[in-house]
Amino acid sequence: MSDLEVRQLRYFVAVAEELHFGRAAERLGMAQPPLSRAIRELERQLGVPLLTRTTRQVALTPAGEVLLHDARTALDAVTAAGRRAQRAGRSEPELRIAMKADYDGGLLPRILDRYREEAAALPVRLVLGGRGEQAPALRDGSADVALLPAPFDDHGLDVEPLLTEPRLVALAATDPLAARPCLDLADLSGLILPDGTPADREDLPPGTTDDFGVRYRTPAPCDPGGRPRGTVAGPRSRTLDLAQIFNLIELGSIVWFPPVSVVRRHPRPGVAYRPVRDLPPLTLTLAWPQTSRSPAVAAFVRTATAIAAAGDTRGMMWG
Incomplete structure (x- = not known):
């Protein structure tokens, strides 16, 4: 052959x-x-x-x-x-970090401050994308290192968990569920997440790889009061930015499970955040190609793991 x-x-x-x-x-x-x-x-x-x-x-x-x-x-x-090879040959090389906007557990500013002190540090460029785009960016050379939520396809990558933090449910402040101090996933029956997954069955395959994208579906069943729950209808999918996600939440069309670090950055009067007892936490992970021999990547990994290990937990608690 x-x-x-x-x-x-x-x-x-x-x-x-x-x-x-x-x-x-x-x-x-x-x-x-x-x-x-x-x-x-x-x-x-x-x-x-x-x-x-x-x-x-x-x-x-x-x-x-x-x-x-x-x-x-x-x-x-x-x-x-x-x-x-192209990037290595440039007169001003850089370190490209792939991540979702705001999905850094509040660590990135401290990581970058410390990283700049490293002898091998390079200027940093953020490569922002939706969920599921970070690992492919590492494999195709679009990025050198990534901050991303687990789980993901890690073949060909080295991985280091950085922190685990609770997630809350974000729902319309006018939703009757918002009057309760704490919820269970079963309470969210009939509601949908931004990717179209039923909110009480987060383990089901999502309608799209990006949880800032909505899988348009037929209207969900009504709640006992006759109010349609999770009504986002139509034949196709599209990608939404964070502002659009919040607008849909305020309208009662969807709910969302952001980590606490994202919640603290985005207080909104029309959105209520509530703990969900049986909602698994989010683990923020650092990943880079197994074949990487870059001193700049090695320095970033050392810095990020040290910051995560020494960091306080103020952003990890709620209430």
């Missing part, structure tokens, strides 16, 4: 993710016939079928499932190598 080419892997991943040759060809900016020929040649080269094809559908074989997983990893590594 001859060595696989990056081009072949890109073609295969597009087809495997779309499971449709026409859509994959459009995504790749090429005609369908040469794409089909390229996939057939890849199968001949490997000596195994990667796809099953019928007139109605395309599906992955077991060999195709394996190749898809490894091809994604390989393509991420190739992209990351190019990006990191």
Whole structure:
């Protein structure tokens, strides 16, 4: 078997993710016939079928499932190598930190103050994104280190938990539940989270990878008083910023589970925050590529873990 080419892997991943040759060809900016020929040649080269094809559908074989997983990893590594080489060659290199806005447990200002004193420190650039975007940014070279909430896909990454803090429920101040000092998840039946997950079943797969995005659904059932609960209807998903999240909460359309450190930064008269007895806490985690040999990354990791270990817990309590 001859060595696989990056081009072949890109073609295969597009087809495997779309499971449709026409859509994959459009995504790749090429005609369908040469794409089909390229996939057939890849199968001949490997000596195994990667796809099953019928007139109605395309599906992955077991060999195709394996190749898809490894091809994604390989393509991420190739992209990351190019990006990191470009950044290393710049006259003013920088350390890129991926995170969600406000999801730093209140630690980032202290980490950066201490980090600047390190001999290996570089100027810092924040790479802000939604939930689920930080780990891929590390693997494709868009970022050097990340602050992100667990759990996440950590393959190819080194991970260090920094702190664990409670989460509260954010709901409309006019909601009858806001009159209670403490709630259980069962009390939130019929309400939905920003990603469309039922609030009392947070363990269900979300409608989207970003918990600042709303999966539009048919209206939820009414509560005993006849008030629609969690009504966010429609056929598609979109991404919302923090201000839009709060507006939907104030309107009673959704609820949200922010950590205490975020709650303290965003007091709003139209939003009530209440403890939820059986809501799991949030663990803030530091992650970086296992292959990293950057002194700047090593210095940031040392600094962040030291700050987290020595930090006070004022931001971790509620009430």
